[in-house]
Amino acid sequence: MMCSLQCNFEISLLIFVITAVQLSIAEFSSCIPEEYRGVRREIWRGLNGGWYLTHLTSDSRFPNSPTEEEIIATFTPPINDGNHYGQRLQAYFVPPISGNYSFYATCDSECAFYLSLDEKPGNKKELIRIDQDHRTGYDQWDRYPLLQSSCFQQLERGKLYYIEALHCNFINNDHVRIHIKLPGSNTTRPLDREYLFSLFTRLLGPDLLRSIETMWRNVRRWTGHTYHYKRESYV
């Protein structure tokens, strides 16, 4: 009888904890308005080459003059989007819970993935790099496990972490995908807008500087964290 009561209590406690965690994730996700979630994607077409990332980063138009710019929902941009081009994806990752996260990539031709342990792009560190000799298939997450995954990153719930991916392609089979493994999970999942926040100039209107200051006050309200942000370093 005692065991039965205790077991029932433990099961109830477990259900309560699981429900509480699920609720806190759902509640947190809903704090950031839909229009401020997503990934800024910039594309540079007509690269002189494209099989090495240096063909993108050494292009005179990089990083300030992309051929195209758009907002997409995920760190899996469209595949087979052309030849001799490169792209940059930027956003802030907002962890739904505190804990250890790891990141994963597939790409063809080359790609790199960066994380900053704060909101500043200037503090980014390279976590993943897949070179031309180790390019992968679209779904090939385990071709070169050491190259394709990051080590654990201890991240805090609700804080903004700047993330960025670079990718380039020569011809054919072009793709880049970034996935994430949440704390305690054994499976990866796409890095999608539910965890991604971005500030985009076209949403902020003509009075950019004042709009950015207002936006960061909103971010403090949405995330519970305070930021001191400079105009020149937003995404």
Ligand SMILES: [Ca+2]
């Ligand atoms: Ca290719």
